[in-house]
Amino acid sequence: MNEAEIVIIGGGIAGVSAAYHLSELGHRVLLLERDAIAAHASGLNSSLISSTPQRGVPDLEALLTAGSLEIYRSLQLDQHADIEFRQSGTLRAICSEAEAELASQVVEAAADATSVRLLSVGEARSIEPELSPNLLGALLFPRNAQANPVKATRALAQAAERQGARIVTRCAVTDVARRADGSYLIRAGDMTVSAVRLVIAAGPWAPAIGALLGIEIPVVTVRGQMWATEALPPRLQHNLSSMESSLYWHQASAEPELPSHLTHRAGRRVTRHLYGRQTRAGEIIFGGDRELLGDHAVVDPDGIASNHRHASELLPLLAALPVQRSWAGLMAFSRDGHPLVGPVPGEPALWLIGGMASSGFGEAPMAGRLLATWMHAGRRPDLLVAADPAGRVHVPGKP
Ligand SMILES: Cc1cc2nc3c(=O)[nH]c(=O)nc-3n(C[C@H](O)[C@H](O)[C@H](O)COP(=O)(O)OP(=O)(O)OC[C@H]3O[C@@H](n4cnc5c(N)ncnc54)[C@H](O)[C@@H]3O)c2cc1C
Structure with missing residues (x-):
């Protein structure tokens, strides 16, 4: 059996951002992707990074996009990954x-x-x-910008790998089970992995993964x-x-x-x-x-x-x-229009990142950074109040 500290399910922009930022903080990450990196919405989108003006403080979506814009800019200019980033307006x-x-x-x-x-x-x-x-x-x-969605998502995945994250593609997660010690057992392809913590970053397929654990993810x-x-x-x-x-x-x-x-x-x-x-x-x-x-x-x-x-x-x-x-x-x-970023209520080792609708290319890099900060420090970043799954994700049998 393989052992991992943190397993991430999904190699879209949300999963690779979580992998990048968690590995940057020193965590041992294994990302499992059913198809290829950026095979779905993260590679098919129009990749407008639409930093809408802030209406008040904190304005979650506007600040996520502003943070993501800096992450994409840094990939292009500091890490020299040509992701076709341009602050076009x-x-x-x-x-x-x-x-x-x-x-x-x-x-x-x-x-x-x-x-x-x-x-x-x-x-x-x-x-x-x-x-x-x-x-x-x-x-x-x-301030709005654009990039190439496939190149940007793959560049972030490659940067995560350079920091030590392991990424396995063509590897669909087919079963997830809780273990008595609070960790998770994951079956994917011919692998069985034990993970101390699990991150669901499976985009529209997140509810199917949640269902394996009896959890209703409201997307x-x-x-x-x-x-x-x-x-x-x-x-x-x-x-x-x-x-x-x-x-x-x-x-x-x-x-x-x-x-x-x-x-x-x-x-x-x-x-x-x-x-x-x-x-x-x-x-x-x-x-x-x-x-x-x-x-x-x-x-x-x-x-x-x-x-x-x-x-x-x-x-x-x-x-x-x-x-x-x-x-x-x-x-x-x-369902309520806000991203879902944080731990599942009553399941402290199970984390979500998703629900970013038609703005996920623009929001997910920063959402991944904040998720990693929360998992690392054990304290919710103030900005994520509206994204917290608490009170929004239903776990049958738990308050
Ligand atoms: C046509 C279109 C245009 C868009 N335009 C924009 C835009 O201009 N700007 C913007 O900000 N956003 C845009 N978006 C939205 C944006 O693309 C998404 O919000 C974002 O890509 C979501 O990323 P994600 O990582 O959460 O999900 P996804 O990209 O869907 O990634 C989820 C991954 O999980 C994997 N997965 C699922 N189940 C399993 C399993 N069992 N085992 C292993 N892996 C699994 C999937 O294969 C997939 O690769 C657009 C979307 C579309 C479709």
């Missing part, structure tokens, strides 16, 4: 008076005036010339999808998005037990969400749909066509550029 297009009203509120609510600016359409087009002259304006988030699986044009010479400078879904989600009433930021309800489209950028390889990539479909990572061509039309309204050059390829990926949305 985001322009969020404003297309109606109601969106303009909401955009003004976003600027007024920002705790730091330098984190967001309202631009006229002329100002927006002077820094992003391909934007449509029909827009009413745009919000500029100058639901949401399908996202994206498309790409052929490779072009550089045409776009910024990350690009639209206010349309922001306005809908601002006005819509929440449904209990369901995440609020979805584009479809009961199989019907309720709003159009949009985000994208041009990659270093030249493809223009966009996505936006977020639909509850269970474990169904298959592309819906109608959704792709709708997203392509929406993007073409912002960027007229896209109308003449057909979709060359499309793909889908699965995300874990927590």
Whole structure:
């Protein structure tokens, strides 16, 4: 039998960040990944690092993204891992008076005036010339960034290995059991491992791992999808998005037990969400749909066509550029909208990191650092109050 101090299940951005930061603190880590590193959402996302302006203190999601941005920047500049990191900023297009009203509120609510600016359409087009002259304006988030998601996730995994973490891929965890001394017995492939502590970082598959231990992890699986044009010479400078879904989600009433930021309800489209950028390889990539479909990572061509039309309204050059390829990926949305980072209540040796929805590429590096700090020091970092699984994860038979 193998013995490990800490076993991490899942080699997405959350698992590799936990592995990197725990090994940096001197812990002996074994990460088990069913497929390859970055095989799922962490390698399929649009990799916008969207550092939204802080609305108050502490603002968990904004601070996680700000911390992650520094981790990605350091990977690129200090560790010389070319992850295509670029602090490109985001322009969020404003297309109606109601969106303009909401955009003004976003600027007024920002705790730091330098984190967001309202631009006229002329100002927006002077820094992003391909934007449509029909827009009413745009919000500029100058701190937002982008990177290559596969390269970034793999670079963090390699950095963890250089610090001594062991990473085993093509190795699915099929069983987990508690032992009398409080440790865990894990079966994965032909391995049996005993672990003093266990971290579940299995994205949308976290509930399946939790079920092996009788624990209900409150995340639901949401399908996202994206498309790409052929490779072009550089045409776009910024990350690009639209206010349309922001306005809908601002006005819509929440449904209990369901995440609020979805584009479809009961199989019907309720709003159009949009985000994208041009990659270093030249493809223009966009996505936006977020639909509850269970474990169904298959592309819906109608959704792709709708997203392509929406993007073409912002960027007229896209109308003449057909979709060359499309793909889908699965995300874990927590039911209450906050990440889940910390120990399972009543199970001090069992830890979670996940539920970061459509912002996990931007939030998980810092979430992994804070998880490692908590596991190492035994004290919850103040920032993680809203992410604490206590009171949110149900363990039958335990208070
Ligand atoms: C189309 C799309 C676009 C997105 N765009 C953005 C964006 O622009 N910005 C942003 O911040 N976020 C974005 N996201 C969200 C982001 O990708 C996710 O929040 C993030 O990648 C989640 O990381 P994770 O490590 O928690 O999960 P995952 O990447 O899903 O990793 C979980 C891993 O666990 C492994 N696993 C599962 N079960 C087992 C098992 N039994 N044994 C071993 N391993 C197992 C899986 O194989 C998987 O590799 C997007 C997502 C999608 C799908």
